[in-house]
Amino acid sequence: MALPITDYTAFFAGAKQAVQELEQLRERELCLEESEKTLEDQLRTREKAVADTIARTVKARGEEIARSYDAEIGKTEDQLKKVKAKREKARNQGVKGRIAEDTQSLSKENEELKGRIRTLFRANHVPGYCAGGLYYSLYFTRGLKEMGILLLALLIFFLAVPCGIYFAVPERKTWYLILIYLADILIFGGVYVKIGNSTKMKHMDALREGRSIRNRIQANKKQMKAIARTIRRDKNDAVYNLEKFDDEIAQLDQDLLQTNKKKKEALAAFDTVTKTILSDEIMESNKPEIDRLQGELAKAVEELKAVRTELKEKTLYTAENFEAYTGKEFMTMERLEALEGFIRAGEARNISEAVTVFKSRDRQGTPQ
Known part of the structure; x- marks a missing residue:
């Protein structure tokens, strides 16, 4: 309960002292708040810097371990590619040798048959061009390949040539095209008929026998292709003596498997052990500074708490003993x-x- 004031000198002295003390406490509170914020910022910055250093260091060391193993893995993979390439080359050589060996008799027979054609044509005075594949495709057509050659020749001489000439003429008229086709038929058709008549009429028996021999050669070639296809499809490589390559490939595959396994183990050990050690070392080197900042912050917080408590008590005391008489605005x-x-x-x-x-x-x- 408020009591009447009898000593105004003492009252105003007490009130002014209370005002001064409140101002001092508020200034102290503000100073401590700023100090607390500064220390919190410094501590947060320091802790973030330490965390970033740990993250960078851990990442860099982990990547270094991975790179070291990857380099060895890369070397082994390169060796493996080279050995596989050598094996494939040796196998291809073996396949070629096997094909040559298995088709040797057919190849030799074809050479003999070609010789028979040359001898036959010389003995009968048949022109040399009649022994070629083009002549037989045009005059003694047999099989899809020769039919294709005949069709291509017809398209060239009776379509491409006349159309090419027609489109090369500066002024194009329909009757030009008709004349060009007539001339084309007369020229190329005449040459075709003339060659056919001059050769068939004189050497029909020899040409037919040549046709028969060529049929035999083509049959042999077809058989040789079938043999080669069968050999290439054969997955049994035992006949090619590739064991040394297979042993080296198996060893490199095993080395690759072991290196990959060691890489996983090393990275796992790094994650579970080394990373913790690195983090502890970095934390330990920064611990004194962090401890100092934490200590100063705790002290500032404690002082601020005490000042606020005192300020609260002084404010309530002032309100009860002085503001009650003067009003807050006069304090x-x-x-x-x-x-x-x-x-x-x-x-x-x-x-x-x-x-x-x-x-x-x-x-x-x-x-x-």
């Missing part, structure tokens, strides 16, 4: 001195009257 050094001056000068008998005088003069603009 400043200047206004308290003005109120005290009114009472000393006899212009007011108590604080309430002093407040009234102050407000009256404040409205009139009179200096206090």
Whole structure:
């Protein structure tokens, strides 16, 4: 319960002292708040820097381990590719040799048959061009290949040539095309008929026998292709003596498997053990600074807590013992001195009257 004031000098002295103490406590609170924020920022920055250093270091060391193993894996893979290439080359050589060996008799027979054609044609004075594949395709057509050659020749001489000539003429007219086709038929058709008549009429028996021999040669070639196809499809490589390559490939595959296994083990060990050691080492080297900042921050927090407690108590004390009489708006050094001056000068008998005088003069603009 508030008591009447009997000693205004003591009252105003106490009030002014309370105001000063409150201002000091507020300044101290503000200073400690700034100090707390600064220390928190410094600590957070330091902890982030340590965390970033740990992350970078761990990542770099892990990548170094992986690169070291990858380099060895790459070397082994390169060796493996080279050995496989050598094996494939050796197999291809073996396949070629096997094909040559298995088709040797047919190849030899074909050479003999070709010789028979040359001997036959020389003995019968048949022109040399009649022994070629083009002649037999045009005049003794047999099989899809020769039919294709005949069709291609017809397209060239009776379509491509006349159309080419027609489109090369500056002024194109329909009767030009008719004349070109007639000339083309007469020229190429005439040459075709002339060659056929001159050779068939004189050497029909020899040409037919040549046809028969060529049929035999083609049959042998077809058989040789079938033999080669069968050999290439054969998956049994035992006949090619590739064991040394297979052994080396198996060894390299095993080395590759072991290196990959060691890489996984090394990375797993790094993640479970080494990474922790690296983190602890970095944390340990930064621990004194972090401990210092944490200690200073804890001290600042504790001091701020004590100041706020004292400020709260002082604020409540001031409100109860001084503001209750003067009002909160008069709890400043200047206004308290003005109120005290009114009472000393006899212009007011108590604080309430002093407040009234102050407000009256404040409205009139009179200096206090």
